[in-house]
Amino acid sequence: MTLEIIPEKGHxxxxxxxxxxxNGATWISPLMSYTPNREPFSAxxxxxxxxxxxxxxxxYILHRLTGIGLVVYxxxxxxxxxxxxxxxxxxxxxxxxxxxxxxxxxxWLLGALVMxxxxxxxxxxxxxxxxxxxxxxxxxxxxWVVGVAVVVGxxxxxxxxxxxxx
Amino acid sequence: xxxxxxxAPVLDPEKVGSNRLVRSYxxxxxxxxxxxxxxxxxxxxxxxxxxxxxxxxxxxPVSGHDYGExxxxxxxxxxxxxxxxxxxxxxxxxxxGIWNIVRDYKLKPAVGLTIFGIIVVAGIxxxxxxxxxxxxxxxxxx
Ligand code: HEM
Ligand code: HEM
Numbered sequence: 035m036t037l038e039i040i041p042e043k044g045h046x047x048x049x050x051x052x053x054x055x056x057n058g059a060t061w062i063s064p065l066m067s068y069t070p071n072r073e074p075f076s077a078x079x080x081x082x083x084x085x086x087x088x089x090x091x092x093x094y095i096l097h098r099l100t101g102i103g104l105v106v107y108x109x110x111x112x113x114x115x116x117x118x119x120x121x122x123x124x125x126x127x128x129x130x131x132x133x134x135x136x137x138x139x140x141x142w143l144l145g146a147l148v149m150x151x152x153x154x155x156x157x158x159x160x161x162x163x164x165x166x167x168x169x170x171x172x173x174x175x176x177x178w179v180v181g182v183a184v185v186v187g188x189x190x191x192x193x194x195x196x197x198x199x200x
Numbered sequence: 201x202x203x204x205x206x207x208a209p210v211l212d213p214e215k216v217g218s219n220r221l222v223r224s225y226x227x228x229x230x231x232x233x234x235x236x237x238x239x240x241x242x243x244x245x246x247x248x249x250x251x252x253x254x255x256x257x258x259x260x261p262v263s264g265h266d267y268g269e270x271x272x273x274x275x276x277x278x279x280x281x282x283x284x285x286x287x288x289x290x291x292x293x294x295x296x297g298i299w300n301i302v303r304d305y306k307l308k309p310a311v312g313l314t315i316f317g318i319i320v321v322a323g324i325x326x327x328x329x330x331x332x333x334x335x336x337x338x339x340x341x342x
Contacts (some may be wrong), residue, residue: 105294112330121341122267129265150249155243
């Protein structure tokens with residue numbers, strides 16, 4: 035199996051032979067694994083190169099960070115909600131934590147994570163499933179504009195009741 | 201199903217564009233790597249679920265932080281069904297995502313296998329906890 039490196043303009047295309055472990059998509063199980071266009075660089079090289087070479091690199095790193103944040107939240111969330119099985123008193127006590135000011139802010143920020151990850155995820159899906167490589171830069175700009183507008187609008191709708199009422 | 205990087209080009213390069221990046225994309229999206237597809241499909245499902253959930257939990261101050269509100273939602277089998285799907289899809293998408301990040305690092309097979317095991321076991325446990333919450337919820341409990 036070989037892996038094709040997408041060259042920069044003016045650079046020669048390169049093809050590197052790699053063991054299946056590095057760039058194969060079906061290692062361990064088909065359901066839990068995908069690795070399109072894997073580059074055989076060290077993680078650090080990869081990170082630095084990615085920043086400098088592609089316009090979507092900030093979107094890429096933010097997508098990753100927001101994704102990790104959401105997973106962490108989902109674990110906490112499912113754990114906290116398991117108090118529902120222990121009845122009203124247990125749940126209300128659990129919710130005391132989540133209605134404290136720090137958590138209010140955290141939930142508010144979580145909304146931004148969700149919105150970024152969602153909008154950028156839609157962009158990724160459009161680029162991948164359509165022939166989006168032709169218009170991905172315009173799409174990224176559009177996503178930022180629409181995304182920021184929606185986040186601001188949504189935050190106002192949602193938190194006009196929570197922050198400004200009473 | 202293998203990710204066949206050598207798969208025959210399916211689109212006319214003239215039509216798609218002569219750019220190599222364009223061609224590699226059109227090939228990747230037909231390579232059939234199931235997890236790659238599922239990440240996109242579950243992602244799109246999560247748009248509705250997550251954003252809808254977030255709005256539902258915040259359209260007023262108590263909606264997302266009150267036992268009575270939750271109990272009245274969980275009285276509906278529709279809501280229960282949606283939550284079961286939400287837990288499963290969210291956990292799958294998130295953990296597949298984490299696994300994909302881990303795969304960006306060159307790991308010794310034994311280390312990779314261990315991390316994979318931890319991810320799968322943690323996923324199964326937390327999907328179980330979540331399902332248990334929804335399925336055994338009893339509003340009459342004090
Ligand atoms: C709201 C709707 C969502 C959409 C549209 C979406 C879409 C996507 C897509 C398309 C990818 C693949 C990125 C790539 O291959 O480069 C991805 C990755 C990921 N998603 Fe989501 N997702 C959503 C929600 C979530 C949620 C709720 C979680 C957490 C439970 C999550 C966690 C992750 C993680 C950890 C990754 C891996 C990031 C990476 O590989 O760099 N996503 N998402
Ligand atoms: C900060 C905003 C959020 C609040 C206040 C909130 C609140 C709640 C509440 C009260 C429930 C119990 C069911 C109900 O009342 O209808 C619930 C269930 C659930 N939420 Fe959230 N949620 C939030 C954000 C999220 C996000 C971002 C995700 C996805 C990553 C998520 C995923 C889930 C799942 C999967 C369930 C079912 C879990 C189970 O029963 O174990 N929530 N949420």
